[in-house]
């Protein structure tokens with residue numbers, strides 16, 4: 001994080017010939033570095049934690065994963081079941097009549113897409129229950145059965161998550177490295193089902209220590 005920030009300061013603050021409105025200040029560089037760290041660390045840690053929790057509870061899936069068959073499906077099913085960000089937030093830039101419906105979204109209206117509800121809607125994810133962990137939902141055949149917008153783990157449109165690629169590489173590398181060297185098991189303190197608490201925009205485990213031992 002330090003090296004790119006120093007480089008960004010050189011290019012955007014010290015050697016920037018743009019008009020004043022497009023110039024960056026030192027504060028802009030520091031603020032962006034903090035934002036990237038804050039936005040980038042928590043969701044990746046939590047996806048890992050939930051992933052290992054589910055693998056400990058679902059030994060046959062863990063064994064299959066160990067054969068390096070389907071890291072991507074595993075990762076997506078974890079994000080469907082334990083989506084940390086529970087909704088997407090937008091403001092309408094124009095008035096928009098929703099096709100085929102009487103609904104008109106007025107200009108500047110605030111819109112919430114309740115992603116977590118979509119992930120637990122049996123219309124898109126049959127048998128979405130708290131005890132079901134089924135990475136096969138993300139096989140090409142199953143994915144083809146539902147609309148693309150039912151998978152918004154990293155958002156969509158011009159403001160989608162800028163860390164998506166980095167997060168996917170982190171998850172893929174660490175998951176395959178750990179799972180090919182270790183076996184993840186439940187312990188005495190493992191909660192099943194896990195107790196989730198919602199704090200506004202994000203969901204988290206009620207008692208992290210209890211859940212992950």
Ligand code: HEM
Pocket residue numbers: 035036037039040041043044047079085088089152153154155156157158159160161162163164166167
């Ligand atoms: C499992 C990991 C991650 C998940 C599930 C996740 C999820 C999301 C979601 C749902 C959004 C909102 C997108 C929208 O409104 O359309 C978002 C935005 C954002 N994410 Fe991530 N993210 C992850 C990792 C990261 C990482 C590693 C970084 C940076 C290193 C990052 C930086 C950001 C930033 C800066 C935004 C705001 C983008 C904007 O408003 O233009 N995220 N993320």
